[in-house]
Amino acid sequence: MLYGIAAAATALLLAAALTAALRALALRTSFGVDRPGGRKAHTRPTPHLGGVAVAAATGTVAGAGAATGLAPLGSATGTLLVAAGAVALLGFLDDLRPMGARARVMVEAGAATVVVHGLQLGLVVGALAVLWIVFVTNAFNLLDNSDGAMGAVAVVTTLGLCACAGTEGLGPLAVVLGLLAASLTGFLMHNWHPARVFLGDCGSLFTGFLVACSALLVNVEHEAPASLASLFAVTAVATADTLLVLVSRRRAGRGLLRGGSDHIAHRLRRLGLTVSGAAVVLGAAAGLGTATGVLLHRGVVGVSVVWWLGGAVLVALVLLLRVPVYGGRRRVGASHVAQVDVLRVDA
16 A cells, blocks of 8 residues: 555656656757647647656556566556557657558557457457457547546546456556556646646557556456446546547538547537636546446446436537537637547648
C-alpha cells in the first residue's frame, strides 16, 4: 500500500514536471506545436506533446518498480506495457507528421494481437478482441477534442479498472493502471481549461490502448454476458462519442475521416455549458458507466442493468444529434478545442 501511494505520487509529479518542461521546449523550438488554423482550433500556438509526458511517467515509474523488485510486472503486464509503448510511439510520429489511417490501424492491430495472443481466446474471439481494442483505442483518441475532456474520462475509467484488477488478483496490472491515472492527473494540471498543452495522439492512443486491453484482461475469466456488458459500460462515453460523430457526419454528407467540432463536448457547449463544465459532465458520465462496469464485474448487479445504460446512451445520442453543429461558425470563446480525429486523412 505504501509503495503504491509513493509510486502514484511520483508518477503524478513526474508527469506534471515533464509536461511543463516539454511545453517550454516546444514553444522555444517550435517543435510539436500547433498553430492557429492548424490541426487544432485555438487562438495561440499550443504544444501537443503532453502525451509524451504521460507515457514516459507511467513507463518510467512502472519500470523502476520492476527493476527494484518492489512491484514486478510479470510477463502479461510487461507485454502489455511494451505494446502500449509501441502504440505511443506511433502516436508521437503521427503528432509530428500525420500518417495514413491504414498504417496506424495496422500498427495498433499488431500491438493488440500481441496482447490478445497470450489470452488463448481462439481465432474468432481473438480476432474480435483485436478489433474491439483498435476501436476503443481510436475512440479515446477521438474523445481528445476539448480541454480536459479525455483526461477526465480516462482518469475515472482507469481508476475503476484498477479496482477491478485488484479484485482479480492482477496486482501488476493494478499498479500500471494506478500509475496511468496518476500521470493523467499530473497532465490535467496543464490541460484543464484554458489548456496550455494538448495530449496529442501519443498520449490519447497510449491511454486508449491501455484502457481497452486492461478492460479485456480483467474480464477475460468471467462469463461472456457479464464480460461483454462490463466492457461496454466502462467504455460507454468514448463509444457514444464515436458513434455520434459517425452518424452525424453520415447524415450531413460530410467526410467520416475529417476532423470537426461535432463531438459531445462541442454539442454540450452549444447547449450553454462552459469548456470546463463539458469536461466535468463527460467525467461524471464516465464515472456512472465505470461504476456500472465495476458492479457487473463483481457480480453485484445483473447483466440486465446494461440495458438501462444502453438506453440512456441511445437517448443521449438522439438528443445530441438534434444540436446544430454544421450551420455556420459560432464563436464559443478563446478555448482550446481539439479539431483533429485519429483517422483524419490529410490532403
